[in-house]
Amino acid sequence: MSLSDLLSTSFVQHAFYAVTAVALAAGAVGYFVVLRRQAFAAHAIGHVGFAGAAGAVLIGLSPIVGLLVFCLGAGLLIGIGGASLDESDAVVGVTLTAALGLGVLFISLYSGYANATYSILFGQILGVTWDDVGLVAALSLGVLLVVSLSYRPLLFASVDAQSAAARGLSIRAMSLLFMALLAITTVVAIQIVGVLLVFSLLVAPAAAAEVLTSRPLRATTLAMAIALGSAWVGLFLGVWIGGPVSFWITALAASSYLGARLFDRNRVRHVRRPLA
Amino acid sequence: MRDGGVVLGGRTIWRNATFAVEPATITAVLGPNASGKSTLLNLILGLVPLSGGSLRVFGEEPHRGNRRVGYMPQSRTADSTSTMTGRDYVGLGFDGPRFGWGRDKTKREVIRRALAVTGTTSFCDQPLHSLSGGQRQRIALAHATVFSPELLLLDEPLAALDLAAQAEIVDLINLIRDTTGAAVIVVAHDLNPLASIVNQVLWIARRQVRSGSVDEVVNESVLSELYGHPIEIIVTPRGRRVIVGLEEEFAHPHPHPHPQGFTHAEEPHEHLSEVYEEETS
Numbered sequence: 287m288s289l290s291d292l293l294s295t296s297f298v299q300h301a302f303y304a305v306t307a308v309a310l311a312a313g314a315v316g317y318f319v320v321l322r323r324q325a326f327a328a329h330a331i332g333h334v335g336f337a338g339a340a341g342a343v344l345i346g347l348s349p350i351v352g353l354l355v356f357c358l359g360a361g362l363l364i365g366i367g368g369a370s371l372d373e374s375d376a377v378v379g380v381t382l383t384a385a386l387g388l389g390v391l392f393i394s395l396y397s398g399y400a401n402a403t404y405s406i407l408f409g410q411i412l413g414v415t416w417d418d419v420g421l422v423a424a425l426s427l428g429v430l431l432v433v434s435l436s437y438r439p440l441l442f443a444s445v446d447a448q449s450a451a452a453r454g455l456s457i458r459a460m461s462l463l464f465m466a467l468l469a470i471t472t473v474v475a476i477q478i479v480g481v482l483l484v485f486s487l488l489v490a491p492a493a494a495a496e497v498l499t500s501r502p503l504r505a506t507t508l509a510m511a512i513a514l515g516s517a518w519v520g521l522f523l524g525v526w527i528g529g530p531v532s533f534w535i536t537a538l539a540a541s542s543y544l545g546a547r548l549f550d551r552n553r554v555r556h557v558r559r560p561l562a
Numbered sequence: 563m564r565d566g567g568v569v570l571g572g573r574t575i576w577r578n579a580t581f582a583v584e585p586a587t588i589t590a591v592l593g594p595n596a597s598g599k600s601t602l603l604n605l606i607l608g609l610v611p612l613s614g615g616s617l618r619v620f621g622e623e624p625h626r627g628n629r630r631v632g633y634m635p636q637s638r639t640a641d642s643t644s645t646m647t648g649r650d651y652v653g654l655g656f657d658g659p660r661f662g663w664g665r666d667k668t669k670r671e672v673i674r675r676a677l678a679v680t681g682t683t684s685f686c687d688q689p690l691h692s693l694s695g696g697q698r699q700r701i702a703l704a705h706a707t708v709f710s711p712e713l714l715l716l717d718e719p720l721a722a723l724d725l726a727a728q729a730e731i732v733d734l735i736n737l738i739r740d741t742t743g744a745a746v747i748v749v750a751h752d753l754n755p756l757a758s759i760v761n762q763v764l765w766i767a768r769r770q771v772r773s774g775s776v777d778e779v780v781n782e783s784v785l786s787e788l789y790g791h792p793i794e795i796i797v798t799p800r801g802r803r804v805i806v807g808l809e810e811e812f813a814h815p816h817p818h819p820h821p822q823g824f825t826h827a828e829e830p831h832e833h834l835s836e837v838y839e840e841e842t843s
Contacts, residue, residue, distance in 0.1 A: 321644075435661055442658030445644055445651065448635035449705070452607040453659045454627025500645045500689040 292525050300419045301411045301521055301531070307426035308474045309487060309517035313510030314433045315471040316492030317502075318464060322444045325489050326375065327364050327465070330382035331472045332484040334360035337389035339406045339476075344396045349406055350418055353473045360385065361469030365462040409480030409532035411521070422474045429470050432463075440464060441502055478517070479532040486532075487513050490539035494546035512542045565615030568601055575601050577614060579771035581764060585712065586743045588735065588759050590750055593766035594808070599749045600636065602766070603715045606747070607633055619713065627659065632711030632744075634702045636718040648686040648693065648701040652676055655705040672708060679741070680704040680734060696727030700734065707738060714738065714746045720755055728755045735759065753780060754802045780805075 292298060319328050338356025339349035360381055367377035393403055405413060414422070433440070442450040443460035451457050475487045491512035495505045520535030567577030575598035583589050591599045604610045605617060608624040617623075620630055644651075655676075656669050677683045682700045690698060699719055706714060716735065720728045736759045739746050750756055753763070753776070763779040765772045767788050772779050779785075780803060785793040793807040 434663065438654065438658050438660055442654045445646060445654065446635070446705075448637075449633060449655070450658060451609060452626060452631075452633040452635075455659050496645050500647045500650075502646055502650055505645075 289526055293522075296416075297412050298521070298525055300414065300416055302518075304411060304414065304419045304422045304474075305478055305517040305521050305535075306514065307423040308471075308478050309513040310510050311426035311429040311433075311471050312475050312487035313491050313495075313513035314430060314506055315467050316488045316513065317495065317506040317509045318433075318440055318444060319468065319489060320492040320496050321441070321502075322464070324468075325485070327361075327378050328468055328472060328488050329485065330364065330378045330385075331357050331360050331465075331469055332476060332481045333382050333389075334385035335472060335476055336406055336481045337385040337392060339481075340389045340392035340396065340403065343402045344392045348418065349402065350421060350473065350477065353476060354470070356385065357469040357473050358466060361465035361472075362462060365465035366458075405480070406476065407480050407482050408530060409476065409478050409483060411478045411531050412524070414477055418477065422477050425470050426474050429467050429474075432467060436460075436463060437503075437506075479535055483532050483536045486536035486539040487517065490536075490543045491516065494539075494543040497543075497546040497550045512539070516542060563615065563617045566605070566612055566617050567614040568598065568605060568610060569613040570601070570610065574769055576766055576769045576771050579615070579764075579773075581762075581771070581773035583713070583745045583747060583762070585745050586739055587761040588739055588746045588748060588756070589762040589764060590748050590753060590756050590760045591764045591766065592750060592753055595751070597766045598769075599766055600717055602764070603633070603717055603747065603749060606713070606715060607631065629709045630712045632706040632709065632714040634706040634714075634716045634719060636721065636749075644690045646690055647688060648682060648690060648697075648704070649673065649677070651690060651701060652682075652686065652704045652708060655708040676704040676708045679707065679738070694727070695723050696730055699723065699727070699731050703731075703734060703738070707742070707744075710742050710744070712742075712744055714744045716746065716748045718749055718751070720750060720752070725755075732756055732759060757801070757803070 319325055335353045335357040338352035338354075340352070341356070342349050342352025363381055364378055367381075396402075404410070439450070439455055439460060440463070442453070443455055443457055444464075447457045450460070471488065472484055475484045479486050492505075492509040494512055495508035499505045499508060516535050516538035520533075520538050521531050523529075523534040524531035563582075564580050565577075566579045568575045579602075581589075591602055593599055601610060605612055606619055606624055608626040608628070612624075619628065622628075652673055653669065656672055657666055674683075677686050680700045680703050682697070682704050685693060685697055686701065686704075690701065693701065703716075703719070706716070719731055719735070723731065732755055735746060735748065738744060739759070748756060748760075753760070757776065760776055762773065763776050765779050765785070765788060768790065770788060772784055772788055780795065782793055782795050785795070785805070786807075789808070791807065793805060796804040796806065798804065
C-alpha cells in the first residue's frame, strides 16, 4: 500500500478532521492555561478523565462519555474550590489523587482492560469511530466559539482579577467557564494524544507562542497554528513512517517550545531594550 | 459616607465612619496594615456590602461595573510575570469586561489618549514583566483612567517603589486630578510622599476612622486618642512628619520595605530632588 493510498483511507481521513478541530481548540484554550499558570489543573483533569474512561468501559459505554462526565465534574470542582487562583493547588492535588485511585479500581475490575487502557493513556486517533470523530469535532468547534465570544473577559479575569471584579465581571463565573472549556478540550485532546500526553497539544504550543509574542491575540493564533502544525505533521509522520501518532505530535510540540526558547534567547541578546 | 461600618466574616473591620470626597481633591487613606484601608475601596466599588450606615457614590448605591469609578488594585496578577504588553493591558480597561466579537472603533483613540496622559507611550508596547516598578504603575494608572473616571481609587500606588519613582507617580496623580477634576482616593502606608498633594486624610486604626485635613487628623491628640496610647509627631525642617509610638502597630510577620512605616528620614532629601529632575527632564 503506497503512502497516497494510506492517506486516502477512511480512518486517516477521519483522524485528519478530528486532529484539525482538536488542535485549534487546544491551542486557543492552552493560551489561557499558560496565562493563568494552571497547567497543573489541566494535568489533573486529564487524570480524572482516565478514571471516567475506565469506568465507562467497565459498564459498557464509550470511553468518551465517561471522560466528559468526569472531566467536566473535575473542572467544575476545581473551578469552585479554587476560584481564587492562589489556593487551587491543594484542591487540584486532592482531586487528582482521588480520581487516579478510582481509575485503578475500575481497571482492576475490568477483565479485558489492556487495550482500552492503552488507548486512553496514550491516544489512539487512528482507531476512533466515525461517530466519535463527529462528536470530537463538534465539541472542539463549540469550545472555539465560546472562547472567541468570551475572549476579552477571560483575558481580563486571568490577568487582573481584582480590576475585572470591580468592573462587574464575576471571577467565579469566569473561573468556572474556563474550567468547563478546559475540561471539554482535555476530553477531545485525550482522543488524539491520550491522558498522559495531553500537554503536548494543550500546553506546549501555547507556551511556545507566549515566548514568541507579547500580544495576546497574536499569541493565541500562534498557539493554534503550532498545535495544528504539530497535529498535521504528526499524523502524517505516523502514517508514513509508522510509530504512534501521539508520539510524533508530542515530539513536534515539544520541539516547537524548545525552538521558541532558543529563538527568543538569540533575539534577546541582540535587541535588549534600553533601560528608562 | 455616613456612619458607615463594615463586618466581614463576623469581624467588625471598622464602624461609624463619616466622610465626603469632593471633586478635584485627593484623599489619603492611612493606617496600620490590615486595618481595613483596601476594604474601604472595595465598599465604594460595590465588592463588599456595607453593614451599617449609608454610602452613596454619585448619589447611588455602590455597584460594580460603574464606569465613573476608576480602580487600580494593589496586586495585579499579571504584573511581574506577564508577557502581555502595557497597551494590551490598558486595552482591557476599555473593553475587557465585554463579551462578543465586535470591536469598538473609538478604542484606539481612547487608549492612545490614556497612554499619552500617563506618559507611557514610549514603553507601552513592551511586555509588562520587562518594565520597572514605576513604569508598571504608570501603565496601571492608564488602565484605571481609560474612561476618565470622576472618582479614582488607588490602592498603594507607591508600594515597593524607590523614591524617584514615588515622586513621579505622585506627580502623575496630581496631574490627573488637575486635568480631569477627578476625586482621588489613595490608600498608602506613608503620608510623606503624598503630603504635598493631599487635601484630606482618612486614618483607620483600631476599628475607627478619623477624617479631616492633614493637620486636623495627623496631630498628636487625634492619633493618641485613636491608638489609645501617646503618639508623638516630629516635624522635620522640610515639613515631613515622623510619627513615634506606632512601632507595635507596624510589627508585621512579613518582610516590609518600610518597617517603621512613616518615615524615610534616613534618606537624604536632596537626592530625591536631583533624581526627580533627571527623570522628568
